[in-house]
Amino acid sequence: MAESTKRLHAIGAEFDTTSAIYHAAEKVRDAGYTNWDCHTPFPVHGMDKAMGMKKSWLSAFVFVCGLTGFITGLLLVTVTSFGLYPTIVNGKPNDWTHGAGAMQFFFPVMYELTILFSAFGAVFGMIIRNGLPKFHHPLFNWSRFAKATDDKFFIIIESSDPMFSETKTKAFLDSLGGKHITPVFDHE
Amino acid sequence: MADIAHTSKGDECEVVLHCPPELKKIPLVNHDRSFAWITENVASICEEKTRRYWWIAFLLFTPIALLVPTLLSYQVANGVGVWGENQPFGWAWDITNFVFWIGIGHAGTLISAILFLTRQKWRTSINRAAEAMTLFAVMCAALYPGFHVGRFWKAWYLFPIPNHMALWQNYRSPLLWDVFAVSTYFTVSVLFWYVGLIPDLATLRDRAKSKIKQWGYGLAALGWRGGNRHWQHYEMAYLILAGLSTPLVLSVHSIVSFDFATSVIPGWHTTIFPPYFVAGAIFGGFAMVLTLMLPARLFYPQLDDMITRNHVDKMAKIILLTGSIVGYAYLMELFVALVYAGNFYEYNAFYNRATGWYNWHYITMMTCNVIIPQLFWSKRIRHNYIWVFVICQFVNAGMWFERFVIIGTTLAQDFLPSSWGHYTPSWVEVFTFIGTFGMFISLFLLFMRFLPMITIFEVKAVKPEADPHHEPDHSHGEKAAHPKEAAAH
Numbered sequence: 001m002a003e004s005t006k007r008l009h010a011i012g013a014e015f016d017t018t019s020a021i022y023h024a025a026e027k028v029r030d031a032g033y034t035n036w037d038c039h040t041p042f043p044v045h046g047m048d049k050a051m052g053m054k055k056s057w058l059s060a061f062v063f064v065c066g067l068t069g070f071i072t073g074l075l076l077v078t079v080t081s082f083g084l085y086p087t088i089v090n091g092k093p094n095d096w097t098h099g100a101g102a103m104q105f106f107f108p109v110m111y112e113l114t115i116l117f118s119a120f121g122a123v124f125g126m127i128i129r130n131g132l133p134k135f136h137h138p139l140f141n142w143s144r145f146a147k148a149t150d151d152k153f154f155i156i157i158e159s160s161d162p163m164f165s166e167t168k169t170k171a172f173l174d175s176l177g178g179k180h181i182t183p184v185f186d187h188e
Numbered sequence: 189m190a191d192i193a194h195t196s197k198g199d200e201c202e203v204v205l206h207c208p209p210e211l212k213k214i215p216l217v218n219h220d221r222s223f224a225w226i227t228e229n230v231a232s233i234c235e236e237k238t239r240r241y242w243w244i245a246f247l248l249f250t251p252i253a254l255l256v257p258t259l260l261s262y263q264v265a266n267g268v269g270v271w272g273e274n275q276p277f278g279w280a281w282d283i284t285n286f287v288f289w290i291g292i293g294h295a296g297t298l299i300s301a302i303l304f305l306t307r308q309k310w311r312t313s314i315n316r317a318a319e320a321m322t323l324f325a326v327m328c329a330a331l332y333p334g335f336h337v338g339r340f341w342k343a344w345y346l347f348p349i350p351n352h353m354a355l356w357q358n359y360r361s362p363l364l365w366d367v368f369a370v371s372t373y374f375t376v377s378v379l380f381w382y383v384g385l386i387p388d389l390a391t392l393r394d395r396a397k398s399k400i401k402q403w404g405y406g407l408a409a410l411g412w413r414g415g416n417r418h419w420q421h422y423e424m425a426y427l428i429l430a431g432l433s434t435p436l437v438l439s440v441h442s443i444v445s446f447d448f449a450t451s452v453i454p455g456w457h458t459t460i461f462p463p464y465f466v467a468g469a470i471f472g473g474f475a476m477v478l479t480l481m482l483p484a485r486l487f488y489p490q491l492d493d494m495i496t497r498n499h500v501d502k503m504a505k506i507i508l509l510t511g512s513i514v515g516y517a518y519l520m521e522l523f524v525a526l527v528y529a530g531n532f533y534e535y536n537a538f539y540n541r542a543t544g545w546y547n548w549h550y551i552t553m554m555t556c557n558v559i560i561p562q563l564f565w566s567k568r569i570r571h572n573y574i575w576v577f578v579i580c581q582f583v584n585a586g587m588w589f590e591r592f593v594i595i596g597t598t599l600a601q602d603f604l605p606s607s608w609g610h611y612t613p614s615w616v617e618v619f620t621f622i623g624t625f626g627m628f629i630s631l632f633l634l635f636m637r638f639l640p641m642i643t644i645f646e647v648k649a650v651k652p653e654a655d656p657h658h659e660p661d662h663s664h665g666e667k668a669a670h671p672k673e674a675a676a677h
């Protein structure tokens with residue numbers, strides 16, 4: 001790939017310990033950067049606060065999914081048992097007017113579907129929100145970055161950040177104690 | 189710790205507190221292993237050349253596993269009559285084995301969900317293997333109701349799918365609740381297990397040397413990069429899944445117990461069943477976790493620092509606790525039937541259980557489930573792996589006998605002596621059951637070989653230095669620079 005087509009994606013710095021990246025993250029937050037992230041091998045406790053992030057809204061999405069599951073279960077059992085295939089079992093009422101009094105037998109199906117839909121919401125909500133799957137990402141071009149899933153901690157400040165400046169950001173990361181400060185390009 | 193002298197205002201009184209010596213925290217990872225050590229020693233199991241004893245174990249258990257497809261094909265070809273079930277024994281080994289296997293699965297979900305919600309950090313090194321065990325156990329379980337319907341190719345009538353026969357499910361039947369509960373349980377367990385795997389698959393992807401492994405693990409890892417903006421949603425999703433799995437796992441075995449409890453057969457028609465089944469499931473499941481993990485530790489000695497004596501000790505304590513709950517339930521059941529209820533049929537059912545045709549099943553159940561696990565009161569036994577392993581085998585056997593006692597003895601001798609009947613399993617049933625063990629262990633061996641057996645990222649996260657405010661023993665330059673900030677948090 002010719003040098004001219006390379007586009008700077010971000011500048012990355014490596015840290016050795018959780019406390020080092022934690023305190024560095026607080027400084028990046030205070031400096032006012034917005035398009036940046038801390039890449040760690042495991043979730044670091046309190047990092048959301050150090051990065052100035054709000055609570056994940058995934059729970060609200062899951063609630064909606066759970067509600068959908070509950071309503072699906074409710075309609076599945078009532079519409080079919082009272083409307084489409086009315087069957088008398090154990091002498092229990094099988095029509096809309098009296099059926100509501102014998103709903104407790106329908107509860108397990110509604111319960112399981114609520115859980116099933118919520119679980120799908122949690123997993124796929126998380127995957128979609130995180131923009132996964134994403135098999136090609138500029139960060140994978142940086143060979144040291146493979147350590148992000150092992151024992152090193154990385155701060156990546158993206159070039160799309162309004163405060164980004166190749167020289168200043170580099171110096172800033174250096175002042176935070178970052179090692180192996182490297183520009184990461186879109187292409188290798 | 190030294191005595192603390194506290195002096196109040198004006199030196200009027202003096203309180204001297206004698207503090208006991210500070211208890212030392214038992215580390216979750218022995219020998220203070222580094223993050224890199226954990227990655228290396230767990231991931232290398234999937235990367236190294238296949239060891240000889242893995243092949244020996246695999247070649248031993250796969251032929252046994254092949255009994256399952258062979259004998260189920262035989263059953264489909266000849267009809268469900270090749271099993272020993274007949275009136276009055278409509279249910280026998282098939283449902284016994286179904287409940288046995290589904291119960292085993294429960295320990296995996298307990299470890300991954302309930303211990304997560306209760307912040308039991310020791311769960312991290314055993315949850316992956318226990319969850320895998322759950323999936324394989326549920327697979328073994330699901331075979332039984334599927335094939336017991338007789339015409340296996342019509343098993344899809346179990347699900348609410350409109351069909352040309354205008355057949356529709358009866359939502360008031362606990363057997364249909366089972367269909368919903370077990371299929372939801374399996375689906376949610378797969379999701380939970382996979383979500384837990386994503387960061388570790390990324391670790392394997394980043395370490396992979398060959399193109400095929402890079403592709404394989406890379407596809408499965410979905411391009412995970414471990415950014416905190418991802419971890420935030422990931423942790424929320426994991427917490428929600430744990431919160432969902434907890435009521436789910438309790439509901440699954442409760443619903444399994446409804447199969448019996450909602451009937452009017454004496455010995456089945458009891459309200460104690462749901463909690464007693466759930467405790468029994470966790471009891472049997474933990475025994476199976478130890479049955480798998482103790483030999484795994486033997487094969488891979490490096491796991492010793494992560495699955496420590498402390499872990500085995502805690503699991504043994506859970507077996508003791510749940511075993512005692514189960515023992516209490518057995519005695520309470522007897523008390524209600526023999527002394528309290530005053531129902532002749534109920535009295536008779538329990539009298540026959542303990543003294544009737546199948547009384548040796550009852551005695552085996554009592555011995556294996558109630559008496560033998562009491563040995564775990566002794567710390568010396570909890571810390572001896574051979575003793576733990578042997579006791580777990582008694583529990584595994586005892587839990588199978590419990591299910592047979594509930595199902596078999598009840599059906600053998602119910603209301604009318606004229607309709608009583610004996611039951612002997614056919615050879616097809618016996619070998620299918622043996623086959624499910626082969627299938628279960630073969631699947632577990634494959635899992636050990638290709639996926640990280642221990643949750644790498646979670647074990648790292650419970651190490652003391654994973655906490656950004658952790659003060660290392662040796663002075664650290666990074667830390668000393670920010671004493672104020674550390675204090676502020």
